[in-house]
Amino acid sequence: MPKVSSLIVPYASYLRVYEPLAAFPEPERDHWSRYARRPERPSYQDELRRSLADLLPVPPVAVPVHESGDAFVADVDGVLCVCPWRTRLRGWEALGDLGEELPALVLDAALPALVRRQATQDYERWLSRNPDARPWIRTSTWQVPLHWFVLVSDEEREYDKGGGSGGGSGAAAEEDAPVLRYRTPMVQARRRVARALRTLRETLDEGPLIDGLVDVGRWLEEFHPRSLVELDYGGLVHVLPAGELDGDHSAADVAGGIEALRAGDGAAAGEAYGRLVERWRSVRDRRSAN
Helix, strand or coil: CCCCCCCCCCCEEEEEEEEEHHHCCCCHHHHHHHHHCCCCCCCHHHHHHHHHHCCCCCCCCCCCCCCCCCEEEEEECCEEEEEECCHHHHHHHHHHHHHHHCCHHHHHHHCCHHHHHHHHHHHHHHHHHCCCCCCCEEEEECCCCHHHHHHCCHHHEEEECCCCCCCCCHHHHHHHCCEEEEEEEHHHHHHHHHHHHHHHHHHCCCCHHHHHHHHHHHHHCCCCCCCEEEEECHHHHHCCCHHHHHHCCHHHHHHHHHHHHHCCCHHHHHHHHHHHHHHHHHHHHHHHCC
């Protein structure tokens, strides 16, 4: 994928699954094996830039015409694991959620109804031929959904402050940027989801937190048990001050809140939830800042 521009896109965070090569059928397995040996591979910023560029033509391109052949690659204890981008599939799925995200006038201005309708019809035809398709990546804008933090622990937190130059743009800024992510084995992520769901269902009414956790738990079951799960703050590191990134231990707050509920300590659970709400409200407010 060629670089479209040097624009830094700040608003997306990601939940990714990296599967071992053995989980892929041939000839896809061979493709990813060769792909992993490439000296250079595009980044998540390149994918976002291409998506934004597709909105500029008239009419705009709502979903890529062809599926991406790119992926993220990770070495997990000597085992090569791959997380395919599947940009076209994710684009179709995201298009279905836009009606809940944007006012009708804004949505029609960005993506006319005719364009959306054609994309929906394309998706329905494709899905009839690929009924078991699922993405390896989930994306969220201007936040990290709280139920994602259930999958990881504070001990798995990886924070790299970057080069600390505080300036620059384009590729230099991207390479110099901080990184905040969590990585955990699939078996651990599934175990944490199951344990948290038991506690939440025993102590809370049904709601978005439980619904989100049920949904992500079902998604995780679709993958190889020796996969790697990654929660990545992605472009949010470009808008959060270094002090906030350094002090962000949201996974610990989520785990602490659930443990407090398990112990019957509603006050401690409320305090943990309050810290999370305050931290992420300041991030979500940036969505409409201008």
